[in-house]
Amino acid sequence: MAIPTHGNHDASIDPTRDQVRALRDHGRDGPVVMMNLLKFRKVAEYPSEMAMAPCSGEAAYALYQHAFTIAVGAVSQAEVLYDGPCEQVFIGQPGTEATDWDKLLLVRYPTRQHFLNMMADTSYRDALVHRYAGLERTVLIQCAG
Numbered sequence: 001m002a003i004p005t006h007g008n009h010d011a012s013i014d015p016t017r018d019q020v021r022a023l024r025d026h027g028r029d030g031p032v033v034m035m036n037l038l039k040f041r042k043v044a045e046y047p048s049e050m051a052m053a054p055c056s057g058e059a060a061y062a063l064y065q066h067a068f069t070i071a072v073g074a075v076s077q078a079e080v081l082y083d084g085p086c087e088q089v090f091i092g093q094p095g096t097e098a099t100d101w102d103k104l105l106l107v108r109y110p111t112r113q114h115f116l117n118m119m120a121d122t123s124y125r126d127a128l129v130h131r132y133a134g135l136e137r138t139v140l141i142q143c144a145g
Contacts, residue, residue: 010132015140020119023142027112031145033081034115036105037138044133052133058102060134065105067127068118076118081106097137108145 015023040057069078086101093099109115118124 009128010135013131013135013138020116023112024116027142028144029111031108031110032112032115033106033108033143033145035141035143036103036107037086037101037140038103038105039100039136039138040102040134041136044130046129046133050129057134057136060130062134064127064130064134067124067130068107071127072118072121072124075114075121075124077110077114078118079108081108112142 038061040061042057044052044055044057044060046052046060065083068076069080083105084103086104089099109118
């Protein structure tokens with residue numbers, strides 16, 4: 001599955017082919033929860049050819065989130081379990097990249113195949129431009145669902 005070419009593509013926040021293969025071939029059966037740690041850009045970085053009004057990275061990411069929960073909801077069957085700010089570091093070193101996140105998003109999918117089908121959906125892939133525009137960095141961890 002090739003990543004679409006967007007003028008703001010950021011490979012550092014995409015899975016590698018090996019990571020996609022590992023999920024496809026060796027992921028758990030049954031429901032999965034994807035834990036997203038998200039750090040937003042102050043100002044979204046859209047390709048110059050897009051006529052997007054200036055907005056925050058968080059606002060750009062909200063457009064992407066709409067795509068995987070609403071626009072392709074029938075494909076993903078994504079259920080948002082938690083969507084909120086990261087408020088305080090309780091254990092760990094505050095102010096380090098390892099603990100400096102803006103938002104935690106927990107999303108449940110009925111199976112890993114639902115997640116993979118979403119990733120292959122054209123509407124979802126078109127919405128990646130908003131993810132690239134909005135995110136400074138991210139970590140995505142698959143958990144049991």
